[in-house]
Amino acid sequence: MNKMTTPRAAARTVDEITGSRRLRRMRKADWSRRLVRESHLTVDDLIWPIFLTDGTDVREAIPAMPDVWRLSVDNAVKEAERAAKLGIPAIATFPQVDPARKDVTGSHILDPDNLINRATRAIKHAVPEIGIVTDAALDPFTSHGHDGILRDGVIVNDETVEQVTAAAVLQAAAGADIVAPSDMMDGRIGAIREALDANGFQDVAIMSYATKFASAFYGPYRDAIGTRGLLKGDKKTYYIDPANSDEAVREAEQDLLEGADMLMVKPGLPYLDIVRRLKDEFAVPTFAYQVSGEYSMIKAAAANGWIDGEKAMLESLLAFKRAGCDGILTYFAPAVAEMLRA
Ligand code: PBG
Numbered sequence: 001m002n003k004m005t006t007p008r009a010a011a012r013t014v015d016e017i018t019g020s021r022r023l024r025r026m027r028k029a030d031w032s033r034r035l036v037r038e039s040h041l042t043v044d045d046l047i048w049p050i051f052l053t054d055g056t057d058v059r060e061a062i063p064a065m066p067d068v069w070r071l072s073v074d075n076a077v078k079e080a081e082r083a084a085k086l087g088i089p090a091i092a093t094f095p096q097v098d099p100a101r102k103d104v105t106g107s108h109i110l111d112p113d114n115l116i117n118r119a120t121r122a123i124k125h126a127v128p129e130i131g132i133v134t135d136a137a138l139d140p141f142t143s144h145g146h147d148g149i150l151r152d153g154v155i156v157n158d159e160t161v162e163q164v165t166a167a168a169v170l171q172a173a174a175g176a177d178i179v180a181p182s183d184m185m186d187g188r189i190g191a192i193r194e195a196l197d198a199n200g201f202q203d204v205a206i207m208s209y210a211t212k213f214a215s216a217f218y219g220p221y222r223d224a225i226g227t228r229g230l231l232k233g234d235k236k237t238y239y240i241d242p243a244n245s246d247e248a249v250r251e252a253e254q255d256l257l258e259g260a261d262m263l264m265v266k267p268g269l270p271y272l273d274i275v276r277r278l279k280d281e282f283a284v285p286t287f288a289y290q291v292s293g294e295y296s297m298i299k300a301a302a303a304n305g306w307i308d309g310e311k312a313m314l315e316s317l318l319a320f321k322r323a324g325c326d327g328i329l330t331y332f333a334p335a336v337a338e339m340l341r342a
Pocket of ligand 1: 135137138139147182183217218219220221222235290291292293
């Protein structure tokens with residue numbers, strides 16, 4: 001094809017002739033950079049994942065995740081209050097379940113008074129203005145750390161969907177605004193939508209962990225909820241192969257057809273190409289989860305003085321916006337909110 005037939009190619013040629021294009025012109029001052037800035041990070045973009053544990057007035061450090069804690073419900077309520085004051089729209093809860101309550105099917109997820117549901121009720125009561133996202137997944141509850149029911153070495157799909165669906169209804173009953181199934185079983189979104197509607201929870205939204213990849217970046221999270229030592233094998237039979245992008249699009253399409261209100265890509269930064277593809281393809285609310293390993297890498301490098309932690313944090317979050325995210329689940333949420341407010 002003749003290069004001159006496209007306007008861009010034509011412009012490039014004119015530039016070459018005249019030398020008139022100087023992209024540094026708009027970079028020359030703070031005012032001009034602000035004027036042409038394409039993406040912005042605001043507090044409205046943040047969902048804050050927090051970890052729950054049993055007890056009262058507990059605030060346990062997680063060594064691999066500096067400045068992140070496991071919180072008893074009373075302290076989770078305090079943090080939710082702080083988040084609401086900072087303007088963070090929503091929090092997402094993840095429980096460290098007492099090992100004595102774990103079994104092969106993760107049956108404790110069906111206890112209306114389990115840690116997630118108790119926390120939801122307490123937070124909803126004390127801080128009704130903040131959105132609550134609950135993780136409808138079995139892994140904190142199973143003795144083997146998998147997101148599904150394990151029978152004869154196989155994660156059984158339909159039985160897992162049934163259990164996760166029942167759990168999602170209990171989470172909605174406790175006051176969850178958004179249920180977020182993260183197990184990657186086939187058919188879970190449709191089943192959950194139907195059950196929520198049948199139980200009068202038409203207004204409870206579903207954020208699908210639509211494209212969850214079999215990733216090494218979840219390591220610190222598994223320490224945080226105590227599943228690292230338990231997990232036998234890996235999650236490759238249900239999470240997506242990190243090599244695949246078309247498959248991620250098909251997975252997201254399926255979840256939207258089944259009734260997902262929002263899509264999520266997980267992990268985040270290594271998968272920004274997936275965010276962009278989904279946003280371009282479907283134009284629906286699209287989120288990414290900047291997962292524990294991504295957080296820990298920035299914190300560790302900063303602690304060693306190898307990078308500027310605050311700048312790296314802000315740049316990583318802005319990259320999500322540029323890639324097409326409407327919001328980001330990030331352990332940095334309160335730190336960012338404080339900075340954006342200052
Ligand atoms: C599993 C689940 C995972 C995370 C949240 N829920 C992944 C896993 O353990 O396989 C990871 C979150 C993070 O790394 O920050 N349902």
